[in-house]
Amino acid sequence: AQSVTQLDSHVSVSEGTPVLLRCNYSSSYSPSLFWYVQHPNKGLQLLLKYTSAATLVKGINGFEAEFKKSETSFHLTKPSAHMSDAAEYFCVVSDRRGTYKYIFGTGTRLKVLA
């Protein structure tokens, strides 16, 4: 069975400093992994997804994530935080060989300080 763990419920960074949001997954086969962002009272926007083509995945708005099979991790990073990055971030693994359901992490709230 698939599962995903977001290690931090809240992360605070200063504007212009790096962002690291941590995610560990469990999957019995090569997983589909995604990062989504949710701004207040909005739907989820896809930031990036792992497709097995490359372990370093680049997404929108300067975000990227590295798939590390040995560590079962898919951490999200950004070199320099912007005020507009303040939002809730969800790491997701998909049951792509069965029901196609998403298994959501509990979310990480990113706060960006001026």
Place this chain on the structure above:
Amino acid sequence: GAVVSQHPSRVICKSGTSVKIECRSLDFQATTMFWYRQFPKQSLMLMATSNEGSKATYEQGVEKDKFLINHASLTLSTLTVTSAHPEDSSFYICSVRAGGGGVPGTDTQYFGPGTRLTVL
């Protein structure tokens, strides 16, 4: 990616009334759509999987007679909250699944903007 709309974006109703929420896939024919519910400061909870032309599959603990789902076409799924009560107040989000999952990442879901339901 697919563009998904929801209507209405916000609805307030009296206890005991029924509310219908529409989810449309604007540029993609979606065989499968999902309905989620989200409580404040929490993650999304899958309510049901909606398959075009067949009955929806509900998650354990979700009342299918309470939350009626109809997926009559490849671009439209509706969620009707019947006899709504204050505890049904929540943020409801739909998504469409693009792709078959044969390769990691091809089973991406694209989400609608959500519908805020408030039952008085």
